[in-house]
Amino acid sequence: MEEEKYFPKEIEEKRRKLWEEKKVNKVEIDRTKPKYYVLSMLPYPSGKLHMGHVRNYTISDVIARFKRMNGYNVLHPMGWDSFGLPAENAAIQHGADPETWTLDNIKYMKLQLQKLGIMVDWDREIASCLPDYYKWTQWFFLQFFKKGLAYKKEAAVNWCPKCATVLANEQVIDGKCWRCDSIAEKKYLSQWFLKITDYADRLLQDLDKLTGWPDRVKLMQKNWIGKSHGAILKFKVKEIDGLEIPVYTTRPDTVFGITYLVVAPEYKDIDKLTTPENKEAVQKYRENASRMTEIERLSTERVKTGVPLGTHIINPFNNEESEIWVADYALVDYGTGAVMAVPAHDERDFAFAKKYDRKIKRVIDNPENPDAPLDEAYVEPGVLVNSGEFTGMKNEDAKKAITEYAEKNGFGKAKTQFRLRDWLISRQRYWGAPIPVINCPKCGIVPVPEEDLPVLLPKDVDFSVKGKSPLSTSPTFVKTKCPVCGADAERETDTMDTFMCSNWYYYRYLDAHNDKEAFSKEATDYWSPVDQYVGGIEHAILHLLYARFFTKAIHDLGITGVDEPFKNLLTQGMVLKDGSKMSKSKGNTVDPDEIYENYGADTARLFILSDSPPGRDFDWTDAGVEGCYKFVNRLWRLFVQNKENVIADYKLPDIKELSPENNNLVRQTHIAVKSITQDINAEFQFNTVISRYREFTNTIYDYLAKKNTLNEQDKNVLSFALFTLLQLVAPVVPYMSEEIGEILGLKESVHAGTWPKYDDNLAKMSSITVVAQINGKIKDKIEVDAEISKEELEKTALNSEKIKAQLEGKQVVKVITVPGKLVNIVVK
């Protein structure tokens, strides 16, 4: 018999074109079905797909296909996070037009994605760099501005002195400029911020609602938001009437132990607080600090430094005077920018006090060991000493008592503090969405009227300009009229952080061509929230937190009804090659095109799901691809070699009428359906799903190996097994299963069909193996009827020859019987 060989390239090419022509993945609102929105993090169009993309999109695609076969109306869209630095660098380095560069990459990568066989409704494709998209990014900015959620203030940015340019956080690697290795400095510029801190508490509290998120990610967000409880305490400055320094502390109980006070180098009142004798030293220290910040980050042993200002605070609790110092271990943008120093009970203050010979005053004792020497800061709970009327209190109680005392006397109050800072969205960059505001000399900051959106990116810019946004070099862009008073005015030349674009893309897919609004309420009401989000763990904090913030903000503006965007989250691990991270510099990357060419996308999909659970790192090996290619061929042969025996409209006789082998095969089929369905539903455990594919395939091969000829019953049972297998593998190997469905005479696409159901009564074998143990050690394995009663099972085990021999001369204390599993006989 002439064997029909498996040629993946031909099949995949043919199928892909058919799917695209027929738009088989087109999806619309359909209220007759439950909806399911599966989303994968959209790629940056860097040039070529990498294996991380392949893994990400295969996972989401298999979920999408599985859900569609289970009767859901499934949306699985795709788009491009297409603003960003690489495009701009291409412009700087070889004069490319960022837009052309980006759109060319999109074109190429889109084909690569289509070759992967993902079921995407490409009519909903979006690209964040196109005006019909960024118009709405700008529109959202304006809504935030109107609500007071977007504001401008002076802020520190990373600055490369050699390139004379601002660096994004990601461009500062180990404290150095990514391009020239100069030490990055801090510089102060007026920048746009979004007030994410207004949402700190809700972002924290609502983490509890996200039961479908990995605990790890929720914990990372929780730490990032960093809520703490403490107090603001205000200290009068002895030398300056009316000037107070407020500090934030989580340890008001240690207030009697203050021996000095520290302000950050950028503290606003620092000039007032510095005496003329100290002016020079303080000035020098502050200059150094601005330069040293990043260098210091490099050192593991952070040496604390500081200089005194010459002024003093008065502690209102005991009227003691203490020096005020400037030290860079105080952070200007956390708390009040000033810290009360209690060396006896804070490790940092202790180290500083030792270095500069400051007084260390103990105010909390360990009740179990009150005379222990203070070799290091004592930070454990204890009892207050040397603390006036609070002496003798437990320190936890004293926190409250001292805060209340301060509040009553007007020099303090309780305070909840977050580590989360407002989100700096200004970028002095070209390839981003322009911030839609106008600076008018008379009216100040004026938002661009909504009807004038989008504010288009100009083409006439100089990319090589240093130290400011390239937009500022455009003669046509900057000069404009004030929309309020009509006077000559200038446009804002900063663009928005690309995270602002990726904040809301998953809503645009829902109504991608709407030119009246960002998306319709009808579309978001139907599709939101995202049921399953799939993407890399590297976005655990920033993107996922910004997107949550965005959703809450537009929820409060009445734009959507949901206040959490992503119901379930799957964070997939990295793709490694032979144990180490794939990277161009190591030369160990794998090109998806090459895999498509040599093995086909089906094999690539199968392999990338097969060896590791989705959440773990995955090691790509050449041997592994080969192994999966063999299995795909084995599957192909199983179907194609038996096509003569397959009955498309097979009928399955009652289980009681089946021959023993057929009975067995029917049961094995139900077992396969059950375990595969459960493994996908539980945790998207595709690695075990693929193991089951192999087991079930082996079962059918074994069945056939024992048959020379097939009678009618055999053919019907075999057809049942084969069609079920075909449905089960369809989400993972979509091209091959579609081709085989046609070869075997299916009238409609296997992907449009339904997911097989299982019968719990049939999803088990008629006889099972049970272990007989003595004191927990296995002594025998016995074959029993699956329906055997507990009593019968116990009797059978006790009657086993091996068990009887072992029980000789011993006394049975008790017998534990677990039906279907084991019998354990406890003896002494």
Place this chain on the structure above:
RNA sequence: GCCCCGGUGGCGGAAUGGUAGACGCGUCGGACUUAAAAUCCGAUAGGGCUCAAACUCUGUGCCGGUUCAAGUCCGGCUCGGGGCACCA
């Protein structure tokens, strides 16, 4: 430093407290072939005793505990990975 997660054959990894190592990769042996590729069959944690089988002991990073029964639960270490990092 603080927080989190892991440690199972040569490798990737399976295992609702109930047969540890499913499934695969690799390796070894065999069949088919003039030969090779492909394919198919078998073996594959370690040790003891055996010609062989049967049998038996030890094994999930280390030490201890709970339990009839522990890779799984609890306590204490240790090694590896990740997140945050002077947050007062």
